[in-house]
Amino acid sequence: xxxxxLIPALPFLGFLINGVFxxxxxxxxxxxxAVLSVLLSFAWVVKVFMTAGDLGATPITEHYFTWIxxxxxxxxxxxxxDKLTMIMLFIVTGIxxxxxxxxxxxxxxxxxxxxxxxxxxxxMFFMLDLVLAANYLILFVGWEGVGLCSYLLIGFYxxxxxxxxxxxxxxxxxxxxxxxxxxxxxxxxxNFGTLDFxxxxxxxxxxxxxxxxxxxxxxxxxxxxxxxxxxLYVWLPDAMEGPTPVSALIHAATMVTAGVxxxxxxxxxxxHAPIAMETVAIIGLATAVFAATxxxxxxxxxxxxxxSTVSQLGYMFLGVGVGAFSAGIWHLxxxxxxxxxxFLGAGSVIHACHGEQDMRHMGGLKKYAPWTCLTLAxxxxxISGFPFTSGYFSxxxxxxxxxxxxxxxxWVGVITAGMTAFYVxxxxxxTFWGEYKGHGHPHESPPSMLGPLVVLAILSIIGGFMFxxxxxxxxxxxxxxxAENMTLTYISVAFGxxxxxxxxxxxxxxxxxxxxxxxxxxxxxxxxxNKYFVDEIYDATVxxxxxxxxxxxxxxxxxxxxxxxxxxxxxxxSRGVGGILKLLQSGNIRSYATWVVIGSVALILVMGAMEGxxx
Amino acid sequence: xxxxxxxLNNGVPISWYLMLSAVLFVLGVxxxxxxxxxxxxxxxxxxxxxxxxxxxVAFANAHKQVSGQIFVFFVMVVAAAEAAVGLAIILTVFxxxxxxxxxxxxxxxx
Numbered sequence: 114x115x116x117x118x119l120i121p122a123l124p125f126l127g128f129l130i131n132g133v134f135x136x137x138x139x140x141x142x143x144x145x146x147a148v149l150s151v152l153l154s155f156a157w158v159v160k161v162f163m164t165a166g167d168l169g170a171t172p173i174t175e176h177y178f179t180w181i182x183x184x185x186x187x188x189x190x191x192x193x194x195d196k197l198t199m200i201m202l203f204i205v206t207g208i209x210x211x212x213x214x215x216x217x218x219x220x221x222x223x224x225x226x227x228x229x230x231x232x233x234x235x236x237m238f239f240m241l242d243l244v245l246a247a248n249y250l251i252l253f254v255g256w257e258g259v260g261l262c263s264y265l266l267i268g269f270y271x272x273x274x275x276x277x278x279x280x281x282x283x284x285x286x287x288x289x290x291x292x293x294x295x296x297x298x299x300x301x302x303x304n305f306g307t308l309d310f311x312x313x314x315x316x317x318x319x320x321x322x323x324x325x326x327x328x329x330x331x332x333x334x335x336x337x338x339x340x341x342x343x344x345l346y347v348w349l350p351d352a353m354e355g356p357t358p359v360s361a362l363i364h365a366a367t368m369v370t371a372g373v374x375x376x377x378x379x380x381x382x383x384x385h386a387p388i389a390m391e392t393v394a395i396i397g398l399a400t401a402v403f404a405a406t407x408x409x410x411x412x413x414x415x416x417x418x419x420x421s422t423v424s425q426l427g428y429m430f431l432g433v434g435v436g437a438f439s440a441g442i443w444h445l446x447x448x449x450x451x452x453x454x455x456f457l458g459a460g461s462v463i464h465a466c467h468g469e470q471d472m473r474h475m476g477g478l479k480k481y482a483p484w485t486c487l488t489l490a491x492x493x494x495x496i497s498g499f500p501f502t503s504g505y506f507s508x509x510x511x512x513x514x515x516x517x518x519x520x521x522x523x524w525v526g527v528i529t530a531g532m533t534a535f536y537v538x539x540x541x542x543x544t545f546w547g548e549y550k551g552h553g554h555p556h557e558s559p560p561s562m563l564g565p566l567v568v569l570a571i572l573s574i575i576g577g578f579m580f581x582x583x584x585x586x587x588x589x590x591x592x593x594x595x596a597e598n599m600t601l602t603y604i605s606v607a608f609g610x611x612x613x614x615x616x617x618x619x620x621x622x623x624x625x626x627x628x629x630x631x632x633x634x635x636x637x638x639x640x641x642x643n644k645y646f647v648d649e650i651y652d653a654t655v656x657x658x659x660x661x662x663x664x665x666x667x668x669x670x671x672x673x674x675x676x677x678x679x680x681x682x683x684x685x686x687s688r689g690v691g692g693i694l695k696l697l698q699s700g701n702i703r704s705y706a707t708w709v710v711i712g713s714v715a716l717i718l719v720m721g722a723m724e725g726x727x728x
Numbered sequence: 729x730x731x732x733x734x735x736l737n738n739g740v741p742i743s744w745y746l747m748l749s750a751v752l753f754v755l756g757v758x759x760x761x762x763x764x765x766x767x768x769x770x771x772x773x774x775x776x777x778x779x780x781x782x783x784x785v786a787f788a789n790a791h792k793q794v795s796g797q798i799f800v801f802f803v804m805v806v807a808a809a810e811a812a813v814g815l816a817i818i819l820t821v822f823x824x825x826x827x828x829x830x831x832x833x834x835x836x837x838x
Binding site: 695696698699700701702703706707710 | 757760761762769830831833834835836837838
């Protein structure tokens with residue numbers, strides 16, 4: 114017994130303490146409760162890892178209680194740990210701890226301090242439940258829970274209209290995905306009679322391809338919602354309204370990767386549904402290139418990184434879609450390192466510039482915030498796929514797998530890699546090089562924020578060859594045979610370096626050039642700058658018809674006419690009938706008595722007649 | 729020579745008693761319907777009750793069963809209680825309205 118339940122239970126305890134008593138507690142105590150609960154959880158993960166033995170051969174499964182029992186169908190509250198879960202546990206608790214520490218510095222002067230940490234701990238609880246789950250329903254509980262926490266934290270500054278709207282948007286768009294996911298779960302129940310991963314995956318090869326394709330495609334709908342893939346990616350850029358540590362933890366490192374994790378977990382279903390796999394790959398690739406182009410022209414530092422996240426998630430789906438599940442998970446891990454770092458660094462930059470997020474009002478920060486500059490450089494190198502940084506290994510694994518699947522996917526991926534390098538370094542140069550163009554005096558962040566940055570920077574650089582995920586997961590996801598094609602690697606590295614060089618040329622050497630390009634290709638530039646007007650298209654085609662339809666049909670048609678009509682009609686009719694009947698109540702006792710007499714005489718006559726008829 | 733009780737028991741057929749009872753009851757009903765004075769109406773109610781009492785004892789005697797007579801006692805008790813409460817109500821009504829006309833006491837109408 115490894116007591117796996119402790120891993121999510123500890124953050125939940127932190128949530129209870131901070132959530133219930135936080136208002137009265139001093140900040141120091143809130144810090145200790147919030148950070149310690151996650152650190153202890155991390156420690157327990159380490160302990161499980163040390164004592165569990167070979168997880169590849171024998172996954173640990175623990176059954177706590179039976180949740181649902183209905184005839185043959187049974188769902189237990191089961192946790193299970195294999196190597197894939199172990200990697201996820203390390204990512205979630207490790208990066209979670211770092212971001213909690215960072216947040217104690219970043220949020221120090223904010224209102225609702227205890228509320229923030231209570232939500233953050235609650236998020237950790239649900240996320241750990243999600244990765245530990247041993248069946249789809251427990252996974253779904255965590256899945257919905259992280260969505261709830263995401264909503265709460267995006268709308269953390271709830272006095273700001275844009276923040277609450279963004280929270281609603283995230284929640285509603287996720288509902289669409291979760292609807293698909295729940296349909297997939299129903300299909301699994303119908304076809305497999307159980308939700309337990311082990312049973313389902315063992316039985317999966319024997320099922321008809323059509324069934325598996327339907328299940329896999331519906332799972333993909335869920336994953337696309339949670340992991341911000343086309344067409345449901347629109348909520349993630351808006352989610353940047355939340356505090357920056359939230360963006361780093363939930364909307365970059367952990368929650369948004371849940372879709373990738375779920376697809377990798379369901380590999381047994383996906384591998385037997387080639388059409389679904391192809392769809393995953395194409396959606397991933399399309400999202401990667403689409404979001405990357407939008408990222409090229411954004412000026413809000415967090416928006417750049419948000420589109421970058423969407424794009425990198427697209428890479429992970431590409432990896433999963435071409436069958437390189439372990440490469441997808443590898444990229445998930447390295448992305449968690451460098452994207453969390455990018456966001457935390459962006460938070461540090463925003464902190465330095467007194468809340469400014471527009472990169473055009475930054476610049477020259479390398480002098481004022483050297484540590485932030487250095488760590489962000491590490492992250493930017495990693496995401497650009499600079500040789501031997503973490504991103505280099507994972508991206509290369511995905512791209513070579515894509516080449517093995519279909520060469521054109523490789524080429525699109527490589528071009529995207531070039532764009533990625535360009536926009537990340539564009540953000541870097543605009544922020545740290547040149548002259549400071551903002552207001553006030555920028556200043557370096559406190560040590561509680563810089564510490565996590567340094568740790569993540571080290572991980573971003575060495576995380577790739579330190580944790581060779583495909584080797585770790587070898588017995589779950591066999592590594593595709595085939596000679597290492599170094600040419601492919603050279604090409605993708607060249608594209609990355611080219612992107613860096615181009616951004617250096619455009620944003621450091623020849624500063625007027627971006628402006629000139631923007632004016633000479635103003636149509637294209639406006640299209641990209643306005644994110645292809647996707648939000649506007651969704652508003653026009655889905656959101657507004659929905660609102661108008663609800664108003665006309667559901668509100669005025671159904672609610673006001675039919676439902677109110679029935680209720681009010683019954684009332685009016687009763688009143689009318691009563692108005693007639695009340696005339697009987699004359700108040701005249703003698704008339705009542707007359708009725709009584711007439712009634713009794715009539716009764717006697719009837720009874721007499723019946724007596725006569727009976728004889 | 730038969731004594732008076734025997735004459736009553738055997739000489740008078742039950743239909744006579746019942747006819748008398750019916751006549752009394754109809755008189756009570758007619759009085760209730762056509763008189764306006766509350767006291768009169770009240771007395772008519774008593775008349776109806778006693779008409780019923782009469783048929784009770786007549787049947788009890790005819791069938792040699794005591795339950796009819798027991799019923800009569802119950803009716804008497806109820807009539808006494810009703811008289812006590814009813815007269816009190818009539819007194820109060822008269823005090824407040826200065827009338828005993830039953831047609832004017834109709835504030836519960838509609």
